[in-house]
Amino acid sequence: MENIFFDIGYTSLTDLLFKVIAFLLVSGLLLYVIYLALTKIIFRKNKHRKEINLRLVFLWTIFAYFILFNVYIFVLFYRNGIDSLHWTNAKFYLGIIAHLTIYIGLLAYFFIKSHSLKKIINEKSIN
Amino acid sequence: MATPTIIIGIGTSGLYTLENAQRFYYETYKTNKPRNVEFIYIETNESNRPVGTPIGNDITRVYISLDNMAEMIAELKTSCNNPSWVPESRVVLAAGLGAGGIRACGRLAMWGRNQKGDNFGNVINAITNAYAKVMHINNNDANLAAQPTVFVTGSLTGGTGAGVFIDMGYLVRHIIQNAKDIYGLFLLPQEPKVIRGFEVMYGNAYGAIKDLEHYNKVENNYKEKWPNGFTKDLEAPPYELVQFISQDYQDGAPAISTLSGLYKMAGLYLFLNIAGIYEKRRERLVDAAGNSLIGKYGTFGLSAIQFPKDQIQELVSSQLSIELLHRLTESTEYYLNGQKRPISRASIKQSMAVVFDGILESAFATLNTVEARDLLVSIDKDSTRINKGEIKGSPVEFIIGMFTSTRNDNYHAMVNNNIKSALNVFVDNIYQQVDNAMESTENLYYAKYVLEDIVESIERTLSYWKSIGLSSQTQNWDNELRKLAIGCTKSTYKSVFEHDAVLKDRLNTIFELMKMHLSIRVLVDICKHVREGQIKLEGSNHELPKLQFFDELIKKLNALIGKTDELENGSISFARRLNDIKGDINDTTLPILRVYPSNSFSKECEKAKETYTQRSGGNVRSITEVIQQQNILNYLKQKQGGKFNEEIYLDFLKAFRLKVDTLNCIEDFNIASYIRNSTEESIRTARKATSPFLKINRVFTPSPYLPRFVVGDDTNEITDVLTAFRNQNYNDFPDTIDGKKELTDLKNIVVFYDEKGNFIPITDLSYINLMKDAYTNVPSGLADENITSERWKNNRSAYTTN
Secondary structure (H helix, E strand, O other): OHHHHHOOOOOOHHHHHHHHHHHHHHHHHHHHHHHHHHHHHOOOOOOOOHHHHHHHHHHHHHHHHHHHHHHHHHHHHHHHOHHHOOOOOHHHHHHOHHHHHHHHHHHHHHHHHHHHHHHHHOOOOOO | OEOOEEEEEEHHHHHHHHHHHHHHHHHHHOOOOOOOEEEEEEEOOOOOOOOOEOOEOOEEEEEOOOOOHHHHHHHHHHHOOOOOOOOOHHHHOOOOOOOOOOHHHHHHHHHOEEOOEEHHHHHHHHHHHHHHHHHHHHHOOOOEOOOOEEEEEEEOOOHHHHHHHHHHHHHHHHHOOOOOEEEEEEEOOOOOOOOOOOHHHHHHHHHHHHHHHHHHOOOOOEEEEOOOOOEEEEOOOOOOEEEEEOOOOOOOOOOOOOHHHHHHHHHHHHHHHHHHHHHHHHHHHHHHHHOOOOOOEEEEEEEEEEOOHHHHHHHHHHHHHHHHHHHHOOOOEEEEOOEEEEOOHHHHHHHHHHHHHHHHHHHHHHOOEEOOEEHHHHHHHHHHHHHHOOOOOOHHHHHHHHHOOOOOOOHHHHHHHOHHHHHHHHHHHHHHHHHHHHHHHOOHHHHHHHHHHHHHHHHHHHHHHHHOOOOOOHHHHHHHHHHHHHHHOOOOOOOOOOHHHHHHHHHHHHHHHHHHHHHHHHHHHHHHHHHHOOOOOEOOOOEOOOHHHHHHHHHHHHHHHOOOOOOOOOOOOHHHHHHHHHHHHHOOOOOEEEOOOOOOHHHHHHHHHHHHHHHOOOOOOOHHHHOOOOOHHHHHHHHHHOOHHHHHHHHHHHHHHHHHHHOOOOOOOOHHHHHHHOHHHHHHHHHHOOOOOOOEOOOOOOOOOOOEEEEEOOHHHHHHHHHHHHHOOOOOOOOOHHHEEEOOOOOOEEEEEEEEEOOOHHHHEOOHHHHHHHHHOOOOOOOOOOOOHHHHHHHOOOOOOO
């Protein structure tokens, strides 16, 4: 397990796919847990419509997870040492492709969700 | 000993004379008449109404309608033995307003009966009631004489006065059988410069004088069968004494320039009689009659030296009223706590947008409850049932069923049936906003802007609702509802256990949207009511004001204060009254010399205004104070339903006069002392009284038997005046008991009165031949070419006296 989350070397395509799936599953689980917790904590007394509040909470959830993920990345790089980060080597990128997927995916997801929230609270919308 | 007196005015001139008498009485005693006097006014012109003094009006109006004249004629012919004076239907139908200058029409009006009432009965009732009133006072006051005196006044130039004046004398004799005296005071047209165009006036007057002369002769009896069933065959003349006056002076001095000046003189004469000179006159007249010095006809001369305190007070009060009313119609500024502030339209707009949001919230909140059932609680329960699957059919159909317009047992039906309560909230709150604005700013423009900006907010809201797809159409709502119901079943947030809250929230949103859909019609109606005035909307207490209401008020008030010139004909206004006062003061043809401590009317007015400002502490009065703490909006609305101009005019004038009076802004002026200092000018004025208001071809020699005296507030002062006159060799007014009359309340004026008699107008009036021509000959170029000589003469006759 430690190899999956703290090893940045590329071994095989099978391992790579396994690693990406594992990252996605863990990220999904963590997002759900954070979201569930935040829905019970923040915006409880807000007078906005419930759906809007829940969507706002989800954006905060992504943000919170993003912070956690960045902390994890820092720990990852610290443990592997500066010498293992070969930024000019294509193989290095194959090793961190799971991390990159989550990083970019989170950002993209945040903007997609914020855009859909904007659409809902648009004054011309009856919803 | 005062005498119970009834004064009857006939026709429009009779009314104006009574108004002047009432006004003089008010100016002197601050009441409209003494308790032993009644004023009655009989008129054929429905639009004429008495104008009161600042404390109101005490002239009883008796309207004798000329509607359905053909039927009136037919009935009179049957019930009164076909009197020969009754005109032909085709003649009277062309009469026009009032009696139309046809004497027989005036007479017909008094005798007739139509759907508006029994004219003859109404006149009898009015005189009987007046008689009962003065006698009731009489019975409770030992200082009053036992027999009443009646004065009948009017002009003999029109149809009404010249038509009924003889009947009126006999009618009074019939009703008040113990009448001490029945006097006539009739106005004649002045000596004509040109008679062309005035033939009706002079012809009528001649016909009337001729008829009166006929009944004044013992050999001619008044024989009529009246509509009340009485048959009269009377030998006595209709009046003990008839006094004629016109705008002319006998000595050829320039005639009184206006008819209103003549009404003023007639009014002054009647006022002096009820104020106390009647008894003094009568003592002399009895002696004069015994010595054959008066006869059946008389006239008089009257002049006065006056400090016009009342006119100054009225002018100042009018100016103060204008200033205060001007605040109501000021379009750029308003007063708050006595400070002038600009009206900021942008800030009103901004605050009204916020206010309307609040009103909308309150109105929607009232729709949450129907017959003590809280619909929001009910919707909560329904959302729980949906999530628990305790419903029949699909959730989408269930939700549609809750809010669709096609059912009559759901939330849509309940809210729709309760929409009046939302309307009440809208109307009451909007009214409240306008009312608050009116009360705090006392400015009609401000209140109008508040209303206009609330309506703008409504329109903006409606436009927004339209943009999100809402309308008042039920079909449209049902289509939108389906989309919303489908949306409710998607993304339910069950994974985070928030599905109950989310569905409840979504159903509440649909409920709010449904309220908007149902309120659209109400809000559109409010806009239509306010902007176009097409419909009438009422809340729980008030009708919603309209912009038109404010526009009309502003227009009327501007006309009332003379800011614009859009006054209805005959309406009273401050500007008109100011002009009248100034015109009256500057009218040198009136035999009244106006004197002032500062030698100037305008200086006296300025001084009075300065004193007012000083003594009232420089504070600007509020409208609420003037209208005695009433609500301004209610007050104006109530006045709009009545005689707006007259009522507002009187309310404001009365309030300011009272204040000016209470603060004693104008001091009395001792006229006797003025006369002593300006004797020559005073003698010129006194001399005017010895020339009567009538051009008679006869020299009136002074007679000690006829009334000639000076009236003032103190006998000693009058004696001083007469002494000053004697010192200048002026002796027309004798310094004897008979030559002086003290009326202690008659401040600021000294009146010179001289009565003449023993003439016969039908022969002695200097222009009687011109009048006879006008009576006899049809003028050329009349609009109605069918008028024959006979018909012309018939129109100028009302009694069978040939």
